Amino acid sequence: MPHESMSFDHLSAAAAKRHEQNGWPGSRDEAWRFTNLNEIKALSLTPAKRPDSHAFSEDKNLIHFINGVAQNTDNISINGVRIAPLNADSELTTALADAVPHPHSVADFALAHAHDGMAMTVSGQVDTPLMFRFAYEGDGISSHPVVVVDIKPGSSVTILEEHLGSGAGLSAPLMLYRLGEGAHLHHARRLVEDESRYHLGLNLVQLNAKACYHGDMVMSGGAISRSETQVRISAPDAEAYLNAVYLGRHDQMRDVTSRIDHDAPDGQSFQRIHGILDDRAKAVFQGKVKVARYAQKTDGNQMSRTLILSRQAEANTKPELEIYADDVTCSHGATIGEIDADQLFYLKSRGISDEDARQLLIEAFLVDVIDELGDPQRDWLMAAIQSWIKVR
Amino acid sequence: MPLLEIENLHASIGDKPILKGITLTINPTEIHAIMGPNGSGKSTLSYVLAGREGYEVTDGDIRLDGVSVLDMEADERARAGLFLAFQYPVELPGVGGMSFLRGAVNARRIANGEEEIDHIAFVKTVREAAASLGIKDDMLKRAVNVGFSGGEKKRYEILQMALLEPRMAILDETDSGLDVDALRIVSEGVNALKKDDMGVLVITHYQRLLDYIIPDHVHILADGRIVKSGDKSLALEVEKSGYGDFTNAA
Ligand SMILES: Nc1ncnc2c1ncn2[C@@H]1O[C@H](COP(=O)(O)OP(=O)(O)O)[C@@H](O)[C@H]1O
Ligand SMILES: [Mg+2]
Numbered sequence: 001m002p003h004e005s006m007s008f009d010h011l012s013a014a015a016a017k018r019h020e021q022n023g024w025p026g027s028r029d030e031a032w033r034f035t036n037l038n039e040i041k042a043l044s045l046t047p048a049k050r051p052d053s054h055a056f057s058e059d060k061n062l063i064h065f066i067n068g069v070a071q072n073t074d075n076i077s078i079n080g081v082r083i084a085p086l087n088a089d090s091e092l093t094t095a096l097a098d099a100v101p102h103p104h105s106v107a108d109f110a111l112a113h114a115h116d117g118m119a120m121t122v123s124g125q126v127d128t129p130l131m132f133r134f135a136y137e138g139d140g141i142s143s144h145p146v147v148v149v150d151i152k153p154g155s156s157v158t159i160l161e162e163h164l165g166s167g168a169g170l171s172a173p174l175m176l177y178r179l180g181e182g183a184h185l186h187h188a189r190r191l192v193e194d195e196s197r198y199h200l201g202l203n204l205v206q207l208n209a210k211a212c213y214h215g216d217m218v219m220s221g222g223a224i225s226r227s228e229t230q231v232r233i234s235a236p237d238a239e240a241y242l243n244a245v246y247l248g249r250h251d252q253m254r255d256v257t258s259r260i261d262h263d264a265p266d267g268q269s270f271q272r273i274h275g276i277l278d279d280r281a282k283a284v285f286q287g288k289v290k291v292a293r294y295a296q297k298t299d300g301n302q303m304s305r306t307l308i309l310s311r312q313a314e315a316n317t318k319p320e321l322e323i324y325a326d327d328v329t330c331s332h333g334a335t336i337g338e339i340d341a342d343q344l345f346y347l348k349s350r351g352i353s354d355e356d357a358r359q360l361l362i363e364a365f366l367v368d369v370i371d372e373l374g375d376p377q378r379d380w381l382m383a384a385i386q387s388w389i390k391v392r
Numbered sequence: 393m394p395l396l397e398i399e400n401l402h403a404s405i406g407d408k409p410i411l412k413g414i415t416l417t418i419n420p421t422e423i424h425a426i427m428g429p430n431g432s433g434k435s436t437l438s439y440v441l442a443g444r445e446g447y448e449v450t451d452g453d454i455r456l457d458g459v460s461v462l463d464m465e466a467d468e469r470a471r472a473g474l475f476l477a478f479q480y481p482v483e484l485p486g487v488g489g490m491s492f493l494r495g496a497v498n499a500r501r502i503a504n505g506e507e508e509i510d511h512i513a514f515v516k517t518v519r520e521a522a523a524s525l526g527i528k529d530d531m532l533k534r535a536v537n538v539g540f541s542g543g544e545k546k547r548y549e550i551l552q553m554a555l556l557e558p559r560m561a562i563l564d565e566t567d568s569g570l571d572v573d574a575l576r577i578v579s580e581g582v583n584a585l586k587k588d589d590m591g592v593l594v595i596t597h598y599q600r601l602l603d604y605i606i607p608d609h610v611h612i613l614a615d616g617r618i619v620k621s622g623d624k625s626l627a628l629e630v631e632k633s634g635y636g637d638f639t640n641a642a
Contacts, residue, residue: 345445349470353467354467
């Protein structure tokens with residue numbers, strides 16, 4: 001049911017109420033079966049205060065968020081990009097209210113504690129990539145950036161989103177990317193927080209007719225990191241590409257959750273998820289594709305592959321196809337494997353050291369997904385992958 | 393000094409003894425052929441020499457240039473100059489051919505205290521060596537062995553040998569899957585390398601290859617043992633009468 005018009009405070013209060021009622025999910029909640037939140041619950045979190053000093057940045061295309069709050073929005077001057085506090089934009093606040101699933105523990109938590117959000121409107125072809133840098137800090141502090149980006153019909157933009165920082169706190173970002181008819185978004189994300197941190201994010205994407213969303217993510221940081229993406233295809237001929245690489249070691253947990261709602265005909269969604277797990281790391285990829293009865297000629301594709309570098313690591317995949325239309329092409333596949341002993345021996349028999357041979361095979365495992373990454377974000381994402389591999 | 397000495401070599405896979413006392417000495421420039429029926433242990437011998445994990449040497453020794461290689465891993469043995477052309481070359485999806493070849497050559501060079509090879513010069517070297525083996529340029533751009541035909545894989549093995557310039561080359565059924573033309577090209581490749589003091593161990597099931605790569609010594613392997621050694625006429629004898637006599641003897 002669309003909301004009439006909603007203020008941010010109202011949205012926040014309603015979310016706070018829901019979170020108070022529902023709390024964080026337990027392991028009996030199907031969507032959270034694999035990701036145990038006990039460690040996060042034990043943090044006894046205090047919401048981050050609004051920072052009083054404004055970080056200065058010369059960059060015209062880089063927005064700093066300190067513990068969730070945008071700092072230097074006044075400096076941003078790019079043709080076609082307009083930024084405002086979310087509470088000053090009732091249209092986008094209402095759009096967010098309509099878009100968030102509820103109850104949803106992450107969205108409700110983020111909305112309940114956010115001081116405000118950032119609203120951004122993109123019109124025309126914006127050639128300069130925009131960067132959102134979310135820096136988090138502080139033990140026991142939770143941060144809740146809320147961002148709504150509205151990409152007008154026919155417009156296009158590249159947005160690089162980086163999440164980094166330290167301290168045993170929780171990052172709970174809530175993002176909504178709304179793509180108008182024929183709009184294009186290249187959205188690259190690096191989740192590279194320190195190992196001490198926890199990250200539970202919700203990334204919402206709405207696609208109008210002929211819109212194209214290209215989402216690439218590298219998740220290599222955090223003790224527990226979960227990134228959930230929900231894409232709603234609400235008009236014909238829209239396309240969504242989700243590529244993700246998750247990397248885990250030690251006792252880390254990686255959770256890549258997606259849900260694609262095909263609510264209109266002729267839509268396409270392609271998901272490619274590659275994970276590498278070492279030591280005792282655990283991961284889950286749970287991907288739901290729901291095709292409504294009238295969403296004929298939908299093409300929904302999902303492939304997940306996991307490379308296990310240690311016998312103690314654990315990977316889970318949970319594909320879910322829910323199809324009500326009869327004329328669709330939907331597929332999913334999942335593989336979990338170790339480094340192949342024959343391949344390793346072949347490389348070593350050519351004089352390549354064990355370490356270099358393993359690195360070559362790890363990189364080879366990622367080639368398929370890396371080939372899918374768009375420019376210019378490929379190098380930026382590759383750097384995060386390389387630095388993870390090098391630490392081995 | 394002998395190049396490769398195999399002395400009373402016993403080896404098992406798991407608990408299963410496969411090699412049951414092999415003794416063989418190969419001197420520089422010599423070509424030795426090992427022939428034998430399927431399952432006699434030829435590939436096992438090649439893997440044990442190359443240092444494959446899971447193949448346990450239970451007795452005896454393998455020395456390269458007088459130094460035991462038993463404590464060396466496969467990569468160390470390769471850098472010391474041992475090369476195995478695989479009976480079944482392994483596909484490496486996602487590993488680009490050129491970076492694989494360069495990685496292998498550089499690993500050897502660094503171990504020898506040499507500088508890494510110049511990128512452009514290397515591409516040229518590879519192209520030339522490939523052309524002489526009838527390997528198409530487009531194959532070099534693909535992932536290692538992926539989408540190669542059986543014959544192309546074998547040529548690619550010889551290309552690697554040519555680039556790595558080993559002291560001691562072991563060719564495990566390099567002839568299988570090759571037509572006569574390819575057999576000739578591959579053999580020419582091997583013979584061209586032989587002008588240095590490389591030693592060669594040719595493993596084959598058929599005599600055919602030995603018309604092209606002419607062995608100094610021929611050994612018959614049956615049930616993990618060398619049951620007869622001789623000169624190249626032994627290969628012809630086998631061709632005529634089959635392995636029956638030898639396997640009974642074992
Ligand atoms: N991985 C293995 N595990 C157990 N037995 C093996 C394995 N590989 C080979 N063998 C056995 O070792 C023997 C020799 O095999 P192989 O060396 O491949 O023979 P050849 O190359 O002469 O045909 C055969 O009996 C074969 O079944
Ligand atoms: Mg064999």
